Amino acid sequence: MSPDTPGRVALVTGGSRGIGAAIAADLHAHGYRVAATSRSGTAPDGVLPVSCDVTDADSVDAAFCQVEQELGPVEVLVANAGITRDGLLARMKEEDFTEVLDTNLTGAYRVIRRAARAMTRARFGRIVLTSSVVGLLGSPGQVNYAASKAGMLGMARSITRELGSRGITCNLVAPGFISTDMTDALPQKVVEGYLERIPAKRLGSVDDVVATVRFLVSDSAGYVSGAVIPVDGGLGMGH
Numbered sequence: 001m002s003p004d005t006p007g008r009v010a011l012v013t014g015g016s017r018g019i020g021a022a023i024a025a026d027l028h029a030h031g032y033r034v035a036a037t038s039r040s041g042t043a044p045d046g047v048l049p050v051s052c053d054v055t056d057a058d059s060v061d062a063a064f065c066q067v068e069q070e071l072g073p074v075e076v077l078v079a080n081a082g083i084t085r086d087g088l089l090a091r092m093k094e095e096d097f098t099e100v101l102d103t104n105l106t107g108a109y110r111v112i113r114r115a116a117r118a119m120t121r122a123r124f125g126r127i128v129l130t131s132s133v134v135g136l137l138g139s140p141g142q143v144n145y146a147a148s149k150a151g152m153l154g155m156a157r158s159i160t161r162e163l164g165s166r167g168i169t170c171n172l173v174a175p176g177f178i179s180t181d182m183t184d185a186l187p188q189k190v191v192e193g194y195l196e197r198i199p200a201k202r203l204g205s206v207d208d209v210v211a212t213v214r215f216l217v218s219d220s221a222g223y224v225s226g227a228v229i230p231v232d233g234g235l236g237m238g239h
């Protein structure tokens, strides 16, 4: 167990696969007691699997109750669950917009609001939201997704102003192009277009993201809040 993380309880939403599963596994490996939530309710080895749909406030409450019972109050929250419903604006249906906002942004609000009670009582909390380079850079075909990820910035900074005096931090990690199920769905042409624009000249891996999240949730990062940390090989520089 790391001396910096005395067995703190962490909950990672969207922890069944991809970036969230990697974050959950990494925190477990570093001495945290970790729960991973998702609709499918699967989790990496050593991590408590919990079913939870972030679009449903009752489901979120039930998931937190289960984690509180089995592990204790949540001290570290990684709001990572996210979806895409890409399409050009002219053809984007309103439900594609609202569904993405409801999962990515309102979903983050639901879990943060539920977590904030115990964090405020404990006068300690670490909240990290998985945003995206696309939130500040924009992306054709992702008006819904970019809006949801940009909205996280105002959310994190408002939470920092509301709860900063209670020992609670709230930050964004903004990954670039990371190889997961989400990006595997993209056409090869789009992938090649990204590769040309990434100064690191490679796609990112989930391991590139986990170290940054581990820092942001650590006890020693208590004076870092309202920040956006890009993990994008330089793709979003200047934004």
Ligand code: NDP
Pocket: 013, 014, 015, 016, 017, 018, 019, 020, 037, 038, 039, 040, 041, 052, 053, 054, 055, 080, 081, 082, 083, 103, 130, 131, 132, 133, 174, 175, 176, 177, 178, 179, 180, 181, 182, 183
């Ligand atoms: P994946 O599609 O691999 O994983 C998404 C995760 O979110 C799954 O665990 C999924 O589980 C969960 N999820 C989706 N909808 C819901 C819901 N309604 N309630 C609860 N859980 C849900 O995506 P990635 O790992 O690639 O992405 C993770 C996060 O990182 C997302 O927020 C994404 O926007 C962001 N990101 C990804 C980038 C990339 O290049 N991959 C770049 C920048 C940001 P289940 O389906 O079982 O519910």
